[in-house]
Amino acid sequence: MIDYIVTETLTLITEKPASACTPRTTGLFTELDVDSLALQEIITTLQGRCHVIIPDEVTARVRTVGDLTQAVTDALAASPSSRIEMAEDYLRGHKSLHHERASRFQAASDRMRARGLSDEHVLIDLGAGYTELDYVLRSSYGFRGRYVPADVWLDGTFDLLTWAPPRPYHWYAALEVIEHLDDPRLLVERLKEWAVEGFVLTTPNKNVVDVFAQDPTHLSALDEETLQSWGMETSLHNFYGHYQDGICAVWTRRMKDGHDSRR
Incomplete structure (x- = not known):
């Protein structure tokens, strides 16, 4: 999500194509023609969109x-409340009703x-949103x-790139999550x-819908064949x-061990 917001902000302010504003190695001053005033506009825009404060000494070191x-x-990591607010903004941006999402x-x-x-199991819902799976x-x-x-x-600290469970749990759910990752197989493994x-x-089926047009924070488009090749x-x-x-x-672990024939 952060990568998308940065790219969109740079595209808007520099008027360069998204393809030029996406690579992390791209130089702001040398390749995107950003001057000091434009950099301040970029920083101000990102602070407003992400609900953070980027210190001046950090801004002075930004080159790419x-x-x-x-x-x-x-800045988000230093301010859990900012991450919470950004997550709340994202949820508020989805206007569909429960019965439209229930399937x-x-x-x-x-x-x-x-x-x-079973009722003896613990289920962890990653990216739980409105916790409708529980309902x-x-x-x-x-x-x-x-x-x-x-x-x-x-609490503003959950991040799939760094999070790991404190102990083993029985079941995990990740509904409408992996399309938001640039390396979804990493989470699967x-x-x-x-x-x-x-x-x-x-996840959306890329063979039927334009996954990237569905949501600007989508980073990966998947199909059945890919997920099956990952063992699912x-x-x-x-x-x-x-x-x-x-x-x-x-x-399931039974599927992995070759003992689960249920359908």
Whole structure:
């Protein structure tokens, strides 16, 4: 999300194409023709959009797109309240109603229950948003286990790039998450290490929808074949208003060990 905000801000102020403003090695002064006044405008814009304060001494050291991105990242890390506010802004920007989103939570709940999610298990919901998965699991699937949300809006510290669970948990869910990562397989492999029982993912189907047009913070577009090659079982669903425009993928440790024949 930070990379996108930086790129969009640079594109707006420098009037250069996004392709020129995205690489972290791009020089602000040498390649994007940013002068001192434009740099101040860029910093001011980023501070407003990300709810942070970037110190003058940090601004003075900024030379590249990577420096700028790191300055915003460091400012957010120093201010959990800013990260919370940015997460809240993102959630407020999504205007769809619960019944329009419910199909993805139902698909994930169905797959987990079918694969052995029990009331004795603990489920960690990564990028939990409005915690609607918990509601659907309990109201429609009778789940009575422990549901634990993990999201930036909780305390401003959750970051999938650095977060790891303090101990093993039974199940993980990452619904509408991996398309926001530039290396989604990294999270998939981490979940395989962390999950005692398994995990479930949902993501847009790039073969049906323009994933990058859906949301400006999307960084990866995926299809069934890719997720299957990563060891997951997939199914297609109607998540966003088009036929088979969404994917639900599940992985269990039993599947890995070759002992799970449930469907």
